[in-house]
Amino acid sequence: MLDEHGRRWRDRPAVLEMESGRRFDYAAFAGRVRRLAGWMESVGLKQGDRVVWLGQNAPCVLELLVAAGRLGAVLAILNWRQSEDELRFVLHDLDPQIIVWQPDSLPDSLRAEWKDRSCVWLCQDSLDSTCDYESAIAGAPEAAAVAMPSDAAQLLLYTAAFSGRPAAAILTRQALVLQAIQYAALRGWNNRTTYLSATPLFHVATLLDCLATFVVGGHNLFVRHADPAAMCAIIAAEKVSDTFILPPTMEKILELDASARNGLGSLRSMPYKPEWNALVTIDDSLWGKRPYGYGQTETMGYATFSALGDPGKGGMGRPSPLVRMAILDEEGGELPDGEVGEIGMKGWTVSPGYWRRPEINVQRYTADGWRRTNDLGRRESDGTLSFIGPKGRLIKSAAENIYPAEVERCIAQIDGVAEVAVIGTPDPVWMQSVRAIVVPKPGATIDEAAVIDHCRKAIASYKKPRSVVFADTLPRTGAAIDYAALDRLYEGGGYPAG
């Protein structure tokens, strides 16, 4: 991949680091990566070993990913925003052979703890040439590529906490390359694309944008942090064609002086307000028209695309050609269309499991190899996916499985409901009963019977609440509803084990 890429695209620009102004074309980039791999080999990196990147956005991320892959090793891109304690856990979990870091991304105390371990450290822009990233590249011979199967691991990305600790999703070479190819196709990207990574590359969405740009021979720009004015300046100077930008940032750009937002004409964007649309080029790719999909880190980003085919009933669109999808029941069996269950995924882009987590892998994969996404969805009669919500806890009533998220979604549609949470209360006959805690909007009057009646009509009758409690607020931990507190306050309990 790399060698051919260097020869395929040659003097086309490959990467640009905004802070340093360092630019490399594809031929130079390929040479750097071969020497970086040569350095890795010289310090003993072997097939299956782990390399860590700990820092903000930089071309290093792409260089390290490809260089590690060249030797059959794996790159872990770490969240530089996490706490020292989390970072300590993650580093022990990875047991890496090489750590490449940016100044300020690693607490001194943690660095001190690790100094006696057999692990090689490299720092981006260190004054000490014995551990400086650029010096390592400059002084190394080029390494040859180790032949690896297409389902070999190439990337580790940490995802949501399981039992209190994050776990790293293993992503394969084929997941990276194939997802990049098909995603670039939907976005209409080619070697004229100039993509600015201004959001963190430890998130799969930005990383996929960057990889897709790389795979089609486009130009990847990296910036650690850019406020709206700085972003406008970069877009204008480098004729950026694509970046990850959301309405709040668009608003801030619209508030800038007209002179500061000149020169955004190269940027392709989904339509927003007329004054925004006048500044940019409206993205008329399939993706630009319907930029939605369901995915997660463990599926290398999008597993469904609303850009595939005509719009359907389900807002998340159809599964990509690289995956299969099943809506699963609690036992891992497949549910028919129209029923809500856990979204299951299988295929080229789906992670084969979590790094060193056999106990989680047993839970998150069925015997048939379906990945349990921990999200609820429904496959509509037209083949599209409706996303219901995170799976959360299961309520068991009369041998039926009830997902609070589905009932909550149903009740939230009632006029006058501000917020809602659903719990299970112990029931001597049915094991559990459904109880809804509803926060009405100010001035709204809702009664219990109306809520129950609405649910009976909208979802399966056994899922309707047996009781509705009205409250002024819902207890939260941060942004998330605190279901344990709800159970204490409203007599929840009797949940099925496991």
Add this chain to the structure above:
Amino acid sequence: MLDEHGRRWRDRPAVLEMESGRRFDYAAFAGRVRRLAGWMESVGLKQGDRVVWLGQNAPCVLELLVAAGRLGAVLAILNWRQSEDELRFVLHDLDPQIIVWQPDSLPDSLRAEWKDRSCVWLCQDSLDSTCDYESAIAGAPEAAAVAMPSDAAQLLLYTAAFSGRPAAAILTRQALVLQAIQYAALRGWNNRTTYLSATPLFHVATLLDCLATFVVGGHNLFVRHADPAAMCAIIAAEKVSDTFILPPTMEKILELDASARNGLGSLRSMPYKPEWNALVTIDDSLWGKRPYGYGQTETMGYATFSALGDPGKGGMGRPSPLVRMAILDEEGGELPDGEVGEIGMKGWTVSPGYWRRPEINVQRYTADGWRRTNDLGRRESDGTLSFIGPKGRLIKSAAENIYPAEVERCIAQIDGVAEVAVIGTPDPVWMQSVRAIVVPKPGATIDEAAVIDHCRKAIASYKKPRSVVFADTLPRTGAAIDYAALDRLYEGGGYPAG
């Protein structure tokens, strides 16, 4: 792939057979394929077994390919135009477990020879329901999919004769699916695409068009034979968006009555004459603008695309993201840019070898795994590929390798040259000398010194002819120049062994 496809695209039209008018949507198509696989299983088809399709274009081809793949078996799509003797050889070579055939595609004598072999026959549209394709599908249970690695064989396509006999290129699942995805992207195809297969599906180009349409959820139409008027009628009736059509057919369509060529507006076509362009929709996809590339059956079609990136010096464009390319010397080493050598390919879409041909595989693959394409090319300084010609014989002079095709290409550029062929003559000192046999255009005068001088300036001096012979014609076998006859006529010989 199949199950998901049936659910992803549901009631979108999947296939239409023009002769019978049979149409199936994706859900029905998936059910048919599952039952076809069920029938295959019931007659004992196992992983690695071979299924043969012998007939003209029909939806069966797609159904058989996916059904065989579902059981881990392989489909061989045979050329129904080949002679009885060739067909006999191919059937023995394949040793198939199942043969599905169309009436008229198989000589009775060959059928009689095979009747005692343990091989199950199925005929499209047989009146005898015990061996009828549709009856087999109707009566079978659905088969579950066997999990197979992505580099497992799924397709066998016979290619050019080696030592007098054709050999089947093994093509893998990943070659089929990935090539289809990236090719569909370059063509701008999606589920609104309606493709008419009117050229033979045993050719990789048409088969790839058909597969790409299938993978993106488009509509595949199959016709055994269509004259220009019939083709126009199909395009108009079914709103065909794409088909394989070349200028000679365009000319014939332009000669039809205006009424017969009404309704071609849905057809996307590369630009041709103004009167043609007025009838169709000009294809503005990347592919439509530059529909060229280098490829062969063994690379599942295109391995390079001129649609990738800006136009460059080499007319064949850049290698696809799914392959690596090397220009190889005789020993399998890699030549630098600008030098002519054998085009070598490696990667996801490249065949791992020929079916049951270890002796050919040793010749056609280097120790490093490069496929030797038997074609000559040059990688230009901008990364693009120039195609020089079939490799043909090698001339050896003063330890240098000289490919006649390169010298011929050079001489053909001289004004007044109608045709040229280059041979090697024995040379006591240098092993061989280059001799050009030139056919001048009527009335043209060319002299030997001018030919030699032109070559000295245009290509490496050691490749220039030592002698030039002028002739009225070149001996041919069919369309091909008969080099053995040239050697006899013009004292060729002394070629290196092997």
